[in-house]
Amino acid sequence: MADGLIADRPAGGPHAFVTLVTNADYALGAKALVRSIRLTGSTADCVVLHTGGVAAEDLAPLVSLGARLVKTELLATSDAFNEAHARARIHGLNPFTKGEKPPFHTPLDNFAKLRLWQLVEYDSVVFIDADALVLHNIDRLFGYPEFCAAPNVYEGLADFHRMNSGVFTARPNVTTFESMLAALDTPGAFWKRTDQTFLQHFFPGWHGLPVFDNMLQYVWFNMPDLWDWASIRVLHFQYEKPWQDPHPKAAQLAPLIALWEAFAGDGPVPEIASLPGPLE
Numbered sequence: 001m002a003d004g005l006i007a008d009r010p011a012g013g014p015h016a017f018v019t020l021v022t023n024a025d026y027a028l029g030a031k032a033l034v035r036s037i038r039l040t041g042s043t044a045d046c047v048v049l050h051t052g053g054v055a056a057e058d059l060a061p062l063v064s065l066g067a068r069l070v071k072t073e074l075l076a077t078s079d080a081f082n083e084a085h086a087r088a089r090i091h092g093l094n095p096f097t098k099g100e101k102p103p104f105h106t107p108l109d110n111f112a113k114l115r116l117w118q119l120v121e122y123d124s125v126v127f128i129d130a131d132a133l134v135l136h137n138i139d140r141l142f143g144y145p146e147f148c149a150a151p152n153v154y155e156g157l158a159d160f161h162r163m164n165s166g167v168f169t170a171r172p173n174v175t176t177f178e179s180m181l182a183a184l185d186t187p188g189a190f191w192k193r194t195d196q197t198f199l200q201h202f203f204p205g206w207h208g209l210p211v212f213d214n215m216l217q218y219v220w221f222n223m224p225d226l227w228d229w230a231s232i233r234v235l236h237f238q239y240e241k242p243w244q245d246p247h248p249k250a251a252q253l254a255p256l257i258a259l260w261e262a263f264a265g266d267g268p269v270p271e272i273a274s275l276p277g278p279l280e
């Protein structure tokens, strides 16, 4: 493992699912995510990259689930970079017109995802946002090359032009990490949708994963024909989070929020393939 990262134990094998938690709210998300991965039968490590601000008590449920905790810090980006990507500025310049980000979402924190390239104890990793659930086994992705991600589909065909950085495949490598830092924080750099815009720029030849490897929650009401519980391997709660109480789309997304709550708790979870779809 690279300098500056502190793990609570050695790696358990060559592959890992990796997520990021920079505050207590995303630790709630990560608990549901790690539990969902374990329920798919995967034996790969579940790594939670966490930054200094997250209290031990908020990380405790992740330890109980067997996650490997790796302590790190946000990237040491320049003051100019940090100011350019401050929440008020990002939201002011390019307002989110399709949905809302929760108050606990700090855009600058997203860039810390790039630290997964420092986890060189693994041959291949799959990054998954802390606001996602794995519903069917996705271990096959460990054999996929760098860099694969699904398109950012939640409204219509134009969405296929962009990728979504909530699920992607990567090969940790310190040289890649250093090239990324050099490309990221250049004079005047501004990445409109943070890590997502940067990763699409850094990997212009990104390989497309099926939308079912990163199904965005708005598909439920915007493109219900695309919904198929038997096919959806990762469900991603982009924009509003299921643990925000309440949020503007909570009524529309009630069945998905109930599903997330089942995974976030300690009780049974429903049989996914038998859940009713949006048109039923």
Ligand code: UDP
Residues within 6 Å of the ligand: 019, 020, 021, 022, 023, 026, 104, 105, 106, 107, 109, 110, 128, 129, 130, 131, 166, 237, 238, 239, 240
């Ligand atoms: N994240 C975090 N703290 C933050 C913002 C983001 O830990 O303040 C991490 C977390 O893993 C989260 C991911 O970065 O899932 C991306 O942010 P989010 O999922 O909120 O963005 P969206 O999917 O809504 O675009």
Ligand code: MN
Residues within 6 Å of the ligand: 129, 130, 131, 132, 166, 236, 237, 238, 239
């Ligand atoms: Mn997300």
